[in-house]
Amino acid sequence: MQSINQIVELPLFAEKNIALVIKREDLLHPFISGNKFRKLKYNILAAQAEGKNTILTFGGAYSNHIAATAFAAKEKGLKAIGVIRGEELENSWQQNTTLQKAHEDGMQLKFISREAYRQKEEEHFIERLKNEFGDFFLVPEGGTNNLAIKGCEEIITQNDKEFNMICSSVGTGGTVSGLINASDPQQRIIGFSALKGDFLKAEVRKMVKKENWEINNDFHFGGYAKVTAQLVRFINEFKEKTQIPLDPIYTGKMMFGLYHMIQHDTFVPGTKILAIHTGGLQGITGMNSILKKKNLPLLHI
Missing domain, CATH: 3.40.50.1100 (Rossmann fold)
Structure with a gap:
């Protein structure tokens, strides 16, 4: 496209x-939208090739990446989990248009503190998420990895x-x-x-x-x-x-x-x-x- x-x-x-x-x-x-389409293209294909049926990623309250990942996963028949920065959003996310749309598109939202969010790239933190949600294909915050660069x-x-x-x-x-x-x-x-x-x-x-x-x-x-x-x-x-x-x-x-x-x-x-x-x-x-x-x-x- x-x-x-x-x-x-x-x-x-x-x-x-x-x-x-x-x-x-x-x-x-x-x-x-835009670069998120490019970044997710090969990540989605890699998840499917690895037989993963769940995408997990990270983002803030109004994240374009969260919104795009939710829809892309839905479009490809995959589950999506969004780890969201800011535990205070847990009681108000329904008033947030980005998070509401992601939820409507089937994304499961997990809200964590900003302190915990800073650990998002650490192995022990990822292991805890796997213990909670089972196996998943990990896409980093913002979607940037080698597969994303290939798409861009x-x-x-x-x-x-x-x-x-x-x-x-x-x-x-x-x-x-x-x-x-x-x-x-x-x-x-x-x-x-x-x-x-x-x-x-x-x-x-x-x-x-x-x-x-x-x-x-x-x-x-x-x-x-x-x-x-x-x-x-x-x-x-x-x-x-x-x-x-x-x-x-x-x-x-x-x-x-x-x-x-x-x-x-x-x-x-x-x-x-x-x-x-x-x-x-x-x-x-x-x-x-x-x-x-x-x-x-x-x-x-």
């Missing part, structure tokens, strides 16, 4: 002689070789690693970090061998899942002008960063940029509930 490339026509881009195209990975599937390598097609720059948001590093692996040496890959801190470069370096990439840490807006009124206004205006919705956690921040860089002549005239829309639109409803509590402007749905 392939996504479509959509040209973005805005006055700034014409003024600076920059061609920007968005690869609409958000349109790949109505419920298994398929985002780039032969037709995308014309672009000088390929840009993506970065969370766990799996998507941008797949893009780097699939890129040509003359292409430059820019990953826009959605997280505060400078650790993602080291994480990506573990997963790739090429050197034609960089991680931009300037547009995280305070860290993971942090959103400002400025970012909300940008996303709403971008949608109004282009008819392309952006999510506030990942792609919205990437696009804000790209727009800012084009404004400030970071790219030479004539540059052709391909920006990957990694999906995540299901989280907008949940984000709006948070923005409303903080008396901030809401994202247009």
Whole structure:
């Protein structure tokens, strides 16, 4: 399955002689959105090949990965278990649109404390989960592993070789690693970090061998899942002008960063940029509930 490339026509881009195209990975599937579709593809096939009938994974309250895994497992006739960060959600998850949808799609939810959640990669913790739930195929938080990277390598097609720059948001590093692996040496890959801190470069370096990439840490807006009124206004205006919705956690921040860089002549005239829309639109409803509590402007749905 392939996504479509959509040209973005805005006055700034014409003024600076920059061609920007968005690869609409958000349109790949109505419920298994964007990079989650890519990351889960080979993980699901591996689970089936190993004869596993249950997928277990991890995520937060509004996790795109949790929502996508629940539906993907249901679609393939597999059971799904979601280990959710935040034991306080156990009594209120029915008011959370992401978790409610995952539950409706058949996912069993297990809520644990943030302290316990930090042990999610430790062997003794995984063994305790196996004692509780029986055998399962483990997919890590965010879905990033070698199988996920293999899937994300398929985002780039032969037709995308014309672009000088390929840009993506970065969370766990799996998507941008797949893009780097699939890129040509003359292409430059820019990953826009959605997280505060400078650790993602080291994480990506573990997963790739090429050197034609960089991680931009300037547009995280305070860290993971942090959103400002400025970012909300940008996303709403971008949608109004282009008819392309952006999510506030990942792609919205990437696009804000790209727009800012084009404004400030970071790219030479004539540059052709391909920006990957990694999906995540299901989280907008949940984000709006948070923005409303903080008396901030809401994202247009």
